[in-house]
Amino acid sequence: MDKKLKTIxxxxxxxxxxxxxxxxxxxxxxxxNAGIVCLTGGGCELVRKSPISWPFGIPVPAFGLxxxxxxxxxxxxxxxxxxxxxxxxxxxxxxxxxxxxxWFTAMELFVIKGTCTWCAVSTVNMYVVxxxxxxxxxxxxx
Amino acid sequence: MKLTGETKFFIGIMGTTVLIIxxxxxxxxxxxxxxxxxxLIPDMTPVRGNKDAKVWLVEFSDFxxxxxxxxxxxxxxxxxxHPDTLYVAYRHFPLLQHPISKKxxxxxxxxxxxxxFWEMNKLLFTNQNSLSESKIIDLAKxxxxxxxxxxxxxxxxxxxxxxxxxxxxGNTIGINATPTFFLNGVKLEVRTPNDLKQKVxxxxxxx
Numbered sequence: 351m352d353k354k355l356k357t358i359x360x361x362x363x364x365x366x367x368x369x370x371x372x373x374x375x376x377x378x379x380x381x382x383n384a385g386i387v388c389l390t391g392g393g394c395e396l397v398r399k400s401p402i403s404w405p406f407g408i409p410v411p412a413f414g415l416x417x418x419x420x421x422x423x424x425x426x427x428x429x430x431x432x433x434x435x436x437x438x439x440x441x442x443x444x445x446x447x448x449x450x451x452x453w454f455t456a457m458e459l460f461v462i463k464g465t466c467t468w469c470a471v472s473t474v475n476m477y478v479v480x481x482x483x484x485x486x487x488x489x490x491x492x
Numbered sequence: 493m494k495l496t497g498e499t500k501f502f503i504g505i506m507g508t509t510v511l512i513i514x515x516x517x518x519x520x521x522x523x524x525x526x527x528x529x530x531x532l533i534p535d536m537t538p539v540r541g542n543k544d545a546k547v548w549l550v551e552f553s554d555f556x557x558x559x560x561x562x563x564x565x566x567x568x569x570x571x572x573x574h575p576d577t578l579y580v581a582y583r584h585f586p587l588l589q590h591p592i593s594k595k596x597x598x599x600x601x602x603x604x605x606x607x608x609f610w611e612m613n614k615l616l617f618t619n620q621n622s623l624s625e626s627k628i629i630d631l632a633k634x635x636x637x638x639x640x641x642x643x644x645x646x647x648x649x650x651x652x653x654x655x656x657x658x659x660x661x662g663n664t665i666g667i668n669a670t671p672t673f674f675l676n677g678v679k680l681e682v683r684t685p686n687d688l689k690q691k692v693x694x695x696x697x698x699x
Contacts, residue, residue, distance in 0.1 A: 356498065360498075363502060363505070364505070367505060367506075367509050370509065370513075371509065371512065371513070374513050374516075374517075375516070378517060378520060382520075382521075382681065383681040383682075383683060384520070384681050385666065385668060385669065385672075385679075385681075386668075387666075387668070388668050394668070394669075395668060395669030396669070399559075399683065422506070425502075426499070426502045426503075426506070429496060429498040429499040429501075429502050430495075430496060430499050
C-alpha cells in the first residue's frame with residue numbers, strides 16, 4: 351500500500367472508531383432507557399423515544415455499531431495484506447451506511463420532527479468514510 | 493497474519509478504544525445519587541398530597557408537550573388515589589420550541605396565587621391542542637378566577653422569574669426532555685405512563 355493509501359486507510363479506521371464510540375454511547379442509552387446528552391435540546395430524546403428509531407425492533411445505533419465495526423475490522427485487515435476484496439467489502443458497508451443514514455435523517459426531519467446531535471455527526475461521518483473508501487478504491491485500481 | 497508496524501498501531505488504537513468503552517460503560521451504569529428533597533421541591537413549588545409522605549414524585553413538565561399531556565392523567569390519578577402516602581410536585585420546564593408553553597406556565601402560577609394551580613394545570617393539558625393567549629384567558633375565566641388579580645400575577649416579573657429558576661435548575665441537573673420525573677430524588681427512566689404508574693406503585697408498596 352502506498353503512503354497516500356495508507357493515510358486514507360488510517361483516517362477511515364479512526365473515523366470508524368469514532369463511529370463505534372458514538373454508537374456505543376447512544377445504544378446504551380436506548381437499551382437502558384437513559385437520557386442522552388444532546389446539543390439540539392430535546393431532539394435526542396424525541397428520536398430515542400420514536401418507534402421509527404427501532405426498525406424491525408432493532409435500535410438504530412445497533413446498525414451503526416455493526417457497520418462501523420465492519421469498516422474498522424476491514425481497514426485493520428488491510429494493514430496486513432492489500433486485498434481488493436477487503437475494499438469491496440468496505441464499499442458495500444459504506445453504501446449501505448449512507449443509504450441508512452440518509453433514510454434516517456429524512457425520518458428525523460420530516461416524521462419525528464427532531465434531530466439528534468449524535469445521529470447528525472454520524473451521518474456526516476459515514477458520508478466522509480464513504481468518500482474515502484471510494485477514493486481508496488479508485489486509487490487502488492489506477 | 494504478519495504484524496507490520498501499521499498493524500501494531502491499529503491494534504494499539506483498538507485496545508485503547510476497548511478500554512475507553514469498558515470504562516465509560518462502568519461509569520454510566522453506576523446508580524445515580526438521589527437528589528435532596530429540598531432541592532427538588534423548593535418553597536413555592538406547586539405541590540399536592542401529604543407533605544410528610546415518604547414517597548415523593550417531582551415532575552418537570554411543559555404544557556405544550558404531547559408526552560407531558562399523556563403522563564398528566566396518570567400523575568393526577570396517582571395523586572388522587574394516594575393522598576396520604578404520596579407527595580407530588582410540579583416544576584416548569586417549558587421547551588423553546590413550544591411558543592406558548594411559557595405563557596401557559598405563567599398562567600398556571602398566576603392561578604396558583606388564587607389557590608387553583610392544579611385546576612389550571614388540568615385545563616391547560618386538556619386544551620393543549622388549542623392553546624393560545626386568548627384561550628388561556630378563557631380557561632382562567634372558566635375557573636372563576638379574579639381576572640384583575642390573575643392579570644396582575646401574570647404580569648408580575650416574579651412569576652416569570654420563578655419559571656426561569658425552574659428551567660435553570662432543570663438544566664443544572666441535566667434535564668433535556670419533558671416530562672422528566674424524580675421519584676424520591678432518583679431520576680426515573682420511564683417510556684410510558686404505565687411505566688410511571690408501576691414505579692410509583694412499587695415505591696408505595698415498599699412502605
